[in-house]
Amino acid sequence: MSLLPSDQRERKNLAVALAFLAPNLIGFLCFTAGPVLLSLYMSFTNWNLKPAVKLEWIGLRNYVDLLSDPYFWFYLYNTFYFMLGIPFTVAGSLLLANLLVGRMLVGTFKGRATYAGLIVIVGLITCGMLFAGGSKDAALLLAVLYGAGAAGLLWGSMTYRTLLYVPSFASGVATIILWTQVYNPYHGLANNLIQWFYDVCGVEGSLPMWLISTKSLLGFLPLPDMFHSGFGLGAREAIMIMGIWMGIGGNNMILYIAAISNIPNDLFEAAEIDGAGSFGKFIHVTLPQVAPTTFFITIMAVIGGLQGGFNFAKIMTNGGPAGTTTTLAYYIYTAGFEELRFGYASSVAWVMFVFIFGLTLVNWKYGNRRINFE
Amino acid sequence: METSQKTWRHSPGWRFTVMTAKFFSVTLLSGAMFLPFIWMVCTAFKSSGEVESPHFWPHIAKPENFGIVLRMVKEQFSGKFLDVFLWKWIFNSLFVASWVTTLQVLTSSLAAYAFSRIRWPGRDKCFLVYLATMMIPGMVLTIPQYQIMVELELVNTYRGLIVPAAFSAFGTFMLRQFMLSIPSSYDEAAEIDGANHLQIYLDVILPLAKPGIVTLAIFTFLGNYRQLLWPLIMIKDARLRTVPIGMLTFQGQYGSDTELLMAATMICIVPLIVLFIFLQKRLVRGIHLGGGVKE
């Protein structure tokens, strides 16, 4: 079979490839291709759901309109801004995954069970004392930590993976409510930590106002006055930090665990023979081997980032303060579903597409080189 | 070659310190990340005045919340059982999610194989186009997609929830990346043995890509179980309602009955947690498989 000239082989492969692609392709053509092309066409029209408005081709007018609306650029800026946190999330997930790939178990089950039992007893005593003393919440929090420790000792990384991943799909509203309190400017955890930091360094500083502030880290950019009010930590940073925290234990971590576990062991052994420590192994074996996954995660993060932010902003800050946390997804919703201007909404969507595709191409050119090492 | 010099890095003392440090830091981190979940559990026991405050332990405990949500206890103000059918919703969600996961894993792995292991003209360009369709914000596609589904009579049926979700560029992309990291020596060896593509796919690549497949299964199942938008638009009958739609029952015009919502959520999430614990063992491929394929 393997002795045909290569282009003939390629063509034969084409048939096989199509067969493999068939189920996916049918669904794709049915449900995706049509609507996508339709929305492209509609972005050049004045498509409006109002029956009284007749459909007409208006060429580039939608695009001209949206590009000259300063609020479009503002929301675009917001959307991009939120994507600044992506590298941190990805790095965090990778580090966590690296830690949790192994089973993290030491010694025998009996031995571990004894220690775990000890932890449980100590925990019960300390928490019981706190509870009786009245600080029920503190007792509960401490109990959680003790429980996590004991379970982690008994079952190793399996516990930690569960503890880290479950909140990423279960918690939603809870996380937002709790984080709103963390960002309390006077009594919240965030500012308490910052204040403690200032005290330790003996520095006088102002505390950021977080969710109610319109300041931002890039506040020195020359944007028109209503779009920024100076340098500092404001609502956008608050949401970014929250996003990073929520993201590191989420889907990306699971992906990395699977990817790292896929690395053949002999590569690690070879590195060890060459004298690499665990840090060296990480840099020279793990990192390059998970490059395809990193590429995937980055592209999905870009796609998700540019389309997202809708729910977040709506629940936590209502798009405020003063619109600093509103993203383009919201703009599309209002144009399309409130004003029924679907032609215009489609054009916004396609402009976003151009940005996303551009970023992806850059990623692809850069990433593909590293992947095809075969 | 000399075995590596024993530096202090390899001493058991250092190893122990590192291990303890890891243990503590991971415990702290995962405990902290788990806190919102604990808050949800606590809130399920709270009375309605307390739910929006961020304290944990309920001041006035109301374990009847679970009874109310399971239709075993009458709701105190209306004196009636809630019109809430958790078991039906869980059944529907599990059913649909199982089908969707199976189908998606199947179609995506086949397509990923085509995009990564077979060389055919235009492969990469085609893949980019395929990827590009994920980049259009989905909101503008809802109307044409819905009209297609009406044409195909998929509305208000089980198959309507399953079939459109069975194809995913996301799944294909992800599995392609996983398959790319499998060295091609495995393929070549199998080819020499006379295997055709289908056999290579079934016997060589699929088993090796198991972590990737398990990951996709987890993501798809979880994602589909929690999806709100499409079931909301597609379903009209109460008998087909899935869990997210059911949860809307607790979110009224004036605000949510958060404590009941949390109680219901706790119950509905249990299958997901069980599934995750069960599947995550298979995330990690057996480490001893590191050697080559038998020649």
Next chain:
Amino acid sequence: MKYVLASIFLGLGIWTIVAVSLTPPPLTEGKAPLVWTTDPNPQRDPQVEWFNKAYPGCELRIDPDNSGVMKVVVQSSAKMGPDIIGHVNENSYQTYVDAGILWDVTEYAAQMGFGIDTLPESVRPLVLMRDPETLELRQFLYPCNVFHQYIIYNKNIFDKHGVPYPPEDLTWDQYIDLAKKLTIFEEEDNRVPVVFGAADMSPEICIWTHGGDLMNEDGTRSVLDQPEAIAGMVYYHALLYKHMVEPSPTQKAGVTSQGGWGGGSYRNWFGEGRIAMLVGARWMLIQFRRFIDDQWRGIENWAKGQPNSAELLQDRDAMLAAWREANKDNPGASVVPVRMGACLMPRFADGKRYTKFGARCVGINKMSPNREKALNFMQYIAGEKYSELINLGADSKPGNRKYVSIEQFRHADWPGEEEVHLMSIKAIPDGKVTPRSMFIPNATVGRYFWQAKDQLVANPDMTGAEIAEEMRNTARRIDEEIHRNITRTPRLRKIYDTMIERGAEPIRMPLEDES
């Protein structure tokens, strides 16, 4: 591998057979199915049940929808929309009428008893909308419930600080005075009050009481740049940062989490005795009843653990006093459970009173095959049984004014709500909404206005001149959009020309062929 796949499919196949056979047949024979999209909260169930009893030829079912307009618009685009559309408010009304989704029910309304004559006068504009073709005012909706805003206050807080209760006919000066007296700070901490004197006043009320508005009567231009509107916004800003009788974002965010106080909404804080006067409406009773119930339960639990529990449980007043004594250190304990009083919204001594109001309405889908039967539902909503359910559940007020009276509001289990009921009736004549415009969606006007308001609220040091500038910018944004919509859409141009002929005020930006 093959075996795994095969067994999975076998399992799924069996499950499918089970699932399909478990589902009951969808429809009862002989009845017209009606689908009502609304939020599926438990209050709806008795409402649906009674309808089905009263109209045996119809079978009403609820289709959950909390997502705003998206579901109805998408479904209707393929003619699969619901028969009865719930949740129609000011913003979505226009969307639905323009999209041709709502049915004009004016002719049937008078015959079947849900005409506008059954509604209080100030509420009527809400259900009427100009038909896009004829420009006549037609009726498309009927309210499921109507709520008017007024002030609910906690008598305990007033008593504790020896401040007299607000009079029913409240003026701005009195409002500010009382609120200042009752904004209590903790000794060391001067930034966030322990008790807020007043909360949730809207900027619209400030604008209206100064004689201004957001849009002009004809809906052709925005009047936010007029001196009255600007004065109103300056006044609102002063409420926040000069008199400090309205919680600023900093104060709201800075609320501590001791003793259950922290996070949450104004209603929560009011229920915990942390707000003296709250701008509210009758539907808040639903939550307040729960809070009060839970608080009493907590007090009873405490009493049960006391040595003299038997006598305490007999005498509620003594029990409350003892509990408050025991919880002296908790400032909140002395003011809960809340004793409610109510008064009307503030006005200037020589001016008119205004209050915000809203209604959640239902409309009928024009493309529904059962739309005549759906009319029964509107009749039902205007009817006695439904209104009774609304009244007992304190779910705002029913639409039909025949059923709005204090006797019908009273609930035997909740004697302390007398004033709240009274005010909710007295506030009706003062209800006002911003005039609708045919040339710009309500939602857009609202959004631009809120963005301007956010700017004000975020900047404590904004001067009067800057506020004026902000308002002028907002007005210009709205005017520009109106201009753009009229020039681009021939249909709107026609409507505008017709309106000009009838003497409407012209738009601000001149159209090309006029200048």
